[in-house]
Amino acid sequence: MKRYSALSLLAGALTGHRRWSQAWRTPELRKSYDVVLVGAGGHGLATAYYLAKKHGIRNIAILEKGHLGGGSVGRNTQVTRSNYFWPESAAFFDHSLKLYESMSVDLNFNVMLSQRGILTLAHSHHDLEALRRWANAIQVNEIDSELLTPGDVKRIAPLIRMDGRYPVHGGFIQRRGGISRHDAVAWAYARAASALGVDIIQQCEVTGLTIAGNRIRGVETSRGPITTSKLALCVAGHTSVLAAMAGIRVPVNSMTLQAMVSEPIKPCLDTIVLSPIVHMYVSQSDRGEIVLGGGADVYTSYSQRGGVPVLQETVSALTELFPAFSRLRLMRQWAGIVDITPDTTPLMGKTPVEGLYISGGWGTGGYKAIPAGGDTMAHTIANDSPHPLIASFGLDRFASGALIDEGAASGVAH
Amino acid sequence: MMQLPCPYCGVRDEDEFRFGGQSHITRPDLNCSDAEWADYLFCRDNPQGVHFERWLHAFGCGRWFNLARHTVTHEILACYRMGEPKPNVTGDAA
Ligand SMILES: Cc1cc2nc3c(=O)[nH]c(=O)nc-3n(C[C@H](O)[C@H](O)[C@H](O)COP(=O)(O)OP(=O)(O)OC[C@H]3O[C@@H](n4cnc5c(N)ncnc54)[C@H](O)[C@@H]3O)c2cc1C
Ligand SMILES: [Zn+2]
Numbered sequence: 233m234k235r236y237s238a239l240s241l242l243a244g245a246l247t248g249h250r251r252w253s254q255a256w257r258t259p260e261l262r263k264s265y266d267v268v269l270v271g272a273g274g275h276g277l278a279t280a281y282y283l284a285k286k287h288g289i290r291n292i293a294i295l296e297k298g299h300l301g302g303g304s305v306g307r308n309t310q311v312t313r314s315n316y317f318w319p320e321s322a323a324f325f326d327h328s329l330k331l332y333e334s335m336s337v338d339l340n341f342n343v344m345l346s347q348r349g350i351l352t353l354a355h356s357h358h359d360l361e362a363l364r365r366w367a368n369a370i371q372v373n374e375i376d377s378e379l380l381t382p383g384d385v386k387r388i389a390p391l392i393r394m395d396g397r398y399p400v401h402g403g404f405i406q407r408r409g410g411i412s413r414h415d416a417v418a419w420a421y422a423r424a425a426s427a428l429g430v431d432i433i434q435q436c437e438v439t440g441l442t443i444a445g446n447r448i449r450g451v452e453t454s455r456g457p458i459t460t461s462k463l464a465l466c467v468a469g470h471t472s473v474l475a476a477m478a479g480i481r482v483p484v485n486s487m488t489l490q491a492m493v494s495e496p497i498k499p500c501l502d503t504i505v506l507s508p509i510v511h512m513y514v515s516q517s518d519r520g521e522i523v524l525g526g527g528a529d530v531y532t533s534y535s536q537r538g539g540v541p542v543l544q545e546t547v548s549a550l551t552e553l554f555p556a557f558s559r560l561r562l563m564r565q566w567a568g569i570v571d572i573t574p575d576t577t578p579l580m581g582k583t584p585v586e587g588l589y590i591s592g593g594w595g596t597g598g599y600k601a602i603p604a605g606g607d608t609m610a611h612t613i614a615n616d617s618p619h620p621l622i623a624s625f626g627l628d629r630f631a632s633g634a635l636i637d638e639g640a641a642s643g644v645a646h
Numbered sequence: 647m648m649q650l651p652c653p654y655c656g657v658r659d660e661d662e663f664r665f666g667g668q669s670h671i672t673r674p675d676l677n678c679s680d681a682e683w684a685d686y687l688f689c690r691d692n693p694q695g696v697h698f699e700r701w702l703h704a705f706g707c708g709r710w711f712n713l714a715r716h717t718v719t720h721e722i723l724a725c726y727r728m729g730e731p732k733p734n735v736t737g738d739a740a
């Protein structure tokens with residue numbers, strides 16, 4: 233792997249950008265691997281990297297039916313934060329945020345992390361009470377959160393209308409929250425994993441799992457069978473489809489989540505603003521576009537196309553809260569498939585089939601989880617035992633009743 | 647905009663309706679195991695293909711009904727009343 237540096241950038245520029253080498257290899261598919269990961273999204277790529285880097289397992293294939301980064305990892309709104317309510321989620325997501333904080337250096341790839349803060353709004357006295365409780369829980373979890381008065385909110389985001397249809401009664405901010413460049417995160421892990429020997433195989437769809445004696449033996453793919461004794465499903469929105477190939481039912485609903493961007497304008501919003509009540513969140517990209525998202529389209533769907541009603545709701549919530557944005561034109565709108573669990577906590581760990589692991593249930597918030605998801609999944613696969621941080625995220629929590637109900641506790645989970 | 651056929655009112659825009667999840671779920675015997683009960687409470691079919699599901703015509707007649715809808719194309723393959731059996735439809739998996 234050629235290291236990137238200021239000097240290599242300069243050399244690249246001086247040679248007209250004709251001399252850059254490929255960031256990752258395009259290997260031939262082999263017949264057998266120690267570990268096979270299905271899905272080259274953020275979680276598949278990060279899991280491969282940590283398996284190779286921390287556990288010395290390098291004979292790994294990542295099988296991707298489309299192209300690397302073409303799933304939700306390249307469709308999300310890039311929000312990273314760790315302001316969760318329950319201690320289990322807080323510990324996991326703060327581990328992730330810390331890994332984001334060092335990712336550009338660790339992976340020698342600028343992922344453009346910008347810790348501009350995530351500001352959550354309260355629109356009524358009752359909202360404010362709920363936010364107080366939430367912000368307090370975050371502090372008890374030893375994570376930064378600050379309650380804000382309406383005056384503070386106005387200072388941080390002057391374009392917000394304070395006394396409109398959704399009056400602002402205050403809010404709270406996690407200053408370490410932020411955004412980063414999602415393609416760069418996928419590419420950074422792909423490049424680093426490939427350099428350690430991981431084979432990233434694109435255009436290779438997994439069509440069946442080979443199981444004998446309750447053990448994983450291999451996979452059927454559109455490019456022929458492969459044998460392996462360890463396999464992890466890192467397919468996010470398709471978790472139910474792949475788990476069904478092993479006869480496993482998972483408590484997941486696949487839905488559409490959409491996002492949209494406006495035309496670019498001058499810098500005017502330097503934080504992420506989120507309103508759980510009107511279900512809208514917004515930030516401004518480095519290119520100047522206003523990036524916004526809202527709730528999921530509320531029916532089961534694998535279409536990857538968002539419907540008009542949610543788009544309208546999201547845009548009208550934005551223009552109500554930021555009247556200045558009402559003149560902007562939307563440039564693009566798109567959607568991804570999100571795999572939502574009943575408690576909105578991820579679904580990670582072992583399955584009833586030996587050697588088969590699941591990393592899913594990422595729902596609307598799995599981008600921020602990529603480094604921790606990869607790190608803990610790699611540990612789980614290497615040791616055939618769940619990493620302590622995800623011990624309570626297993627499939628068994630539904631029968632035992634030990635849910636981690638972030639959905640009820642902290643609402644919108646992007 | 648998806649348009650859904652209400653068996654009582656006819657075709658209307660999707661934003662008149664509320665989604666009610668999978669149809670035809672039957673509660674297991676109360677002596678069942680915790681795993682069966684968890685499956686009943688939390689696991690749904692979630693197919694990439696034809697889905698049998700309930701809808702409420704919330705901003706219309708206010709009545710529930712069933713649809714068979716393809717989850718990739720959103721094509722409506724059948725519309726039938728509550729209590730009627732699952733129709734025999736198969737969509738070409740997209
Ligand atoms: C519009 C939108 C906004 C979002 N905003 C945020 C946000 O701000 N913050 C946040 O934390 N999260 C956000 N999310 C959620 C986040 O993007 C996802 O939870 C996360 O990316 C999922 O993990 P992944 O990257 O591994 O999945 P993906 O990138 O979807 O990877 C899964 C891969 O599996 C492949 N695959 C599927 N089936 C097969 C098969 N049979 N064989 C081979 N390969 C297969 C797919 O092609 C895909 O590439 C958002 C999602 C969307 C759609
Ligand atoms: Zn009706």
